[in-house]
Amino acid sequence: MISINNLTFEIGARALYDDANWHIKPGDKVGLIGANGTGKSTLLKIIVGEYSPTSGTVSMAKDLKIGYLNQDLLSYHSDKNIVQVAMEAFERQNQLHSEIEILLQKLETDYSDEVLNKLSDKQMEFEALDGYNIEFRAHEILAGLGFSEEEQKRPLATFSGGWRMRVMLARILLQTPDILLLDEPTNHMDLPSIKWLENYLQAFEGAIVIVSHDRYFLDRIINKTVESRRGKLTLYAGNYSFYLEEKSLREELQGNQFKNQQAKIKQEEKLIERFRSKASKAKMVQSRIKALDRMEKVADVDDDNPEVNFSFKFSKPSGRHVVTLENISKSYPNIEILRNADGLIEKGDKIALIGANGKGKSTLLRIVAEDDNEYEGKSVKGHNVSQTFFAQHQLEALHLENSILQELQTFAPKHTETEIRSILGCFLFTGDDVFKKIKVLSGGEKSRVALAKALTADANFLVLDEPTNHLDMASVNILIQALQQYEGTLIVVSHDRYFLDHVANKIWYIENKDIKEYPGDYQEYEVWNSKRVVKPQAEKPAEKPKEQKKPKVEVSNDTRNLLQKKNKELKQLEDKIATAESEVKKLETALATEEVFSDAEKLKTTTRNYNSSKAAWETLQGDWERLAEEIMALES
Template identity: 75%
Template structure:
């Protein structure tokens, strides 16, 4: 499919790739990984032809369709609706639609056979290209990525960068390419959208190459890992977890080979030193020296997993209650976030605040930090000292400072040795600490900001997306740091591996209240998968009417027989609803096949909206039925 042969790419005097080789085969799902700065994004740009290799070649078939998602697409702007932008993927269908519209206008006055034949030919081609379903397909993918039906009609330029990236992803997916090249596709996505994307990619029939720092995402989606390291591309069969095991095994073998070779080299050097001065042995010594010079050296294994080896200290511990929220109410125009919400953060809590975008996670963090106005109370407990880390704080870094100077100014009580030790844990070693902030990448600035946050004298940390821009190595360091931290924290992140390794409580906003699950993220996921869900698809709360499962409408009582009776009643009602919704879907599908509808763009758009709504209601009812059936089976087995 794509063949990379002896690829060398120079960035200034540094070789990002040095005679690297890689062959991408049809149907492979590949995770391209490596530390920041090893050239992963550059390699994707070389494949699509944006960059030319310094030497070597990239070859592929001429008719290969490549779908390429990269962070540069954030700059794409349009006053058209996001539905219109997504449907730009259907270039030929859109062209045919316009031509059919023109012919339909022409036929009002010109009934000639030539016009009728042209119209018939265009309509046949349009139908063969599934043109009558393109709006439905666009609706479906945009809904999966978190856009409500109402949002799909809003102009692209009214959305933030993260949401624009989702629209561009939808457009690429609708083009049905032979291979997808995805550069950090989960950046700026919430957890429901990431899960939807995982499901979609698992059903994608073409090849996929994904650059990602999300370990759970890679484990779910890929069946092969290619590591970019020291200018080479090394393949590993399997997902990310297999890669870790295989790499550790290869490392042990390499370490043994290195030790054996070093012992052999030392032995040879002693023999050469011993006999080189003797005339009778000089020729033999020279021969051994030449053989030693030609020996292909085995490299020692580098430690890719540095450990955090310093203690996080604060001068005074907090009281038992760190934060107490009472009667918190907060809303924005057309969106209600909280209503009389309550919550308590106690000393030692490590809380992961999760949920879909638009549910108010960042708003709640700002309320806790005291930077957001709201109705109600948010009281800070005795001796609580707070540090709030948010992505906008990267902008507050002093660009003319070196990394070390930035930490010296922020944490004057720490010695230079302590600060350099902290920076070493965040992968700034040796002369790296003297780099100016202005020359750092986004990921490096995030590491500096995190190092600052963790050197504070704070016993309560508020962390808003701390894993953004961090590679897997840096995420591991942050995990270790927070595992050692003896204070209290609350964190928002879409990195499930991070959440599962640092949190002992889960908070989520539901029905305008703060709800808590007392356990790890993995335990929460298992519990959440078994309970009736408030909504069937990850659509933001901006939708005009939220459909709630019937299972939560009334308390079920305490008597098992009463519970079973009520659950069975609800199940029967849900089955009746499903039958009605199925009939509604069939009726609308028949309308979509009606020439009077599909030949009229206005009627077609209106009918497509009806279909999307009916399908959504059917999916919701089916999810409710499954949840109720699961509860009934559980009660009957007791």
């Protein structure tokens, strides 16, 4: 179908591909993967002829029909409604339809056999090309991609970039190409649309090449994986999960080969050094030197998925109740999002807020983050809650002239340079990378900087809006590890199911204009949700009063004095908790030392002290929570 032979593609002095080879066969469903910057999108552009290789060839049949979806299609502008834009896929059918209309008008005054025969021929061809069903097919695919019947009547120009990209995808799918080249097709899609696209591509009979960072999406569609790495294309005969297992085995084999070769090289070098000065062994020494030079060196294994350890700092833990939502109602013109909705975020919750676009996820997230105050009802932050909010628009707030290091130093002055460099290293900025200016970074690199900033904030509550956008798989894996180690509370909106499955311990979704909660991880929610039937509910009774956010009520002097006293007691408790926690960790460390665990008497004494210290620590924490709730009651 498509044959790539000895492909070399150079950008300046850098070879993005160097003698790379790949053969795409009919029916192949391939995931093209690799770190950002390894040339995946570039390779698709080489295949469709937008770029020319430095050397090598890309060959294919002349009549091969290619459907190519890429982010450049966002620049397409049209004032036609989106059904008409999608139907532009049917070039010949549209041409025939116009010709038939002209002939029908002509037939009103000209009844000649010539006109009748032409009309008959055009109508037969139009019917053979299934022309009478093309509008229905366009409606069907647009509905699958999340467009309502009303939205399908709107001009393309009125939609945001993500929705315009879906229209472009619909147009490509309607062309029924022999091969689909899809560059990040799930970007800006909600979960229902991603699932619809999965089902469509599973049934697609042609070949598919997908560039995506969504590993669940890849696993459900592809039967082969091609990795773009170090200028080469390496084929794995299975989906993404198979690739991970197979690559691990290959790397284990490569690692062993590298160790064995290094041992052999050292042995040869010792032998050469030993006999170098002896004239009688000169010929043998030269022969071994040449043999070493000719030896094909085995490269050491690079760790593409490093394990990282984050040291999060927030000066104060929050109270038990982090955010309480009461009687929240929110509407936009012609659409009601929430009606008298309640929700509670508790300390330690890691909540995934999911659902279709347009159902109010981002709106609810902004209400929780206090970024939207135009609603009815009440949102109350708990005691000692300190929050940071990450959203894609914050990439624009990065200071372009700052270096990466300066950007974090300015934002988090309490952190030492060593601590900041350590955090940046976790986000793949190592060595001199930290001195790069923000203005030269890619979208993915800027996302990593913004996320690093969010995670250095003195915040015990994180609000994250699509944090995995623009991140490659290695970066998503790092973010997952970071959030798994985070001991605070978080709520996140994301369409990356793998990410949600490894981060969230609760699911929130909006249904019947109310906030619903599932007390489990994303995979468990999916199984549960697939078995239930959603029934529309009657409107909530009107007696539940709607109230605007109220200003704080002035407190009496007695109450103010009592608050000051209790806050002082709370501070003293926090100091005691910090001391107790330090003692518990010290004893935990002692229990792990050989000196203690190898001595039965010391182990017994240390274990007793540890249990006693831990019990005292837990008692202090209980006292803190009770006192914090008393303070909250006085403040309300």
